[in-house]
Amino acid sequence: MPMTIFMITMSFWNLGGSMKSSVYDCVILPLNKIHNRAGNITIVEGKKNIPFDVRRIYYLYDIPGGEARGGHAHKELQQLIVAASGSFNVLLDDGQNKKIVTLNRPNYGLVVVPGIWRELMEFSSGAICLVLASHKYDENDYVREFDMFKKLKLNFKL
Ligand code: TYD
Helix, strand or coil, X not given: CCHHHHHHHHHHHHXXXXXXXXXXXXXXXXXXXXXXXXXXXXXXXECCCECCCCCEEEEECCCCCCCCEEEEEECCCCEEEEEEXXXXXXXXXXXXXXXXXXXXXXCEEEEECCCCEEEEECXXXXXXXXXXXXXXXCHHHEECCHHHHHHHHHCCCC
C-alpha cells in the first residue's frame, strides 16, 4: 500500500482515540526499580516510560473485603494502574473480549486505554491502588452504564 494511503487509513482508524480499542491494547508495563539495601524506588515519567502525560494521580485504599470498584469505561482517559501495595484483580472488557489481570507488584503497571470497561476486585487487605491518569477529572468522560457501553462499542462510537 502506498505510504500516503497507509497514513490516511491509520488516521481514520485512530479517529476519536478509543475507536476499536480492545483488551489486547491494555498491556502490563514493567517499570524500573532501583534497589538498594534501604529499599526500592520506582520512577514513572509521563511520555517517557508510560505512553501519556500524567495530569492527575489518585489512589484507592481502605477497601473493605469483597468490595469492587470501577464499573465504568472512559471515552478519552488513559490510565496506568499500579498495585502500590498488596494485590487486586482488574477485569477488562471491550464488548467482545474479556481479560483478567492480577496486579501485585509495585514495579508493574497496567495501561488501560480508552473505551474499555473495567472492574477492580478481590483487593487484598491493605491494598493500595495507585492510578496515574492522562486527564483531569471529567464526569462527562465516563460511561457508567454497561448496556450503553455495549451499544457504543457496537456502533464504533467508543
Ligand atoms: P469513581 O471514578 O466512580 O471511583 P471508582 O471507579 O474507583 O469506583 O469515583 C468515585 C467518586 O469520586 C465519584 O463521586 C467521583 C469522585 N472523583 C473525583 O471527584 N475526582 C476524581 O479524580 C476521581 C477519580 C473520582
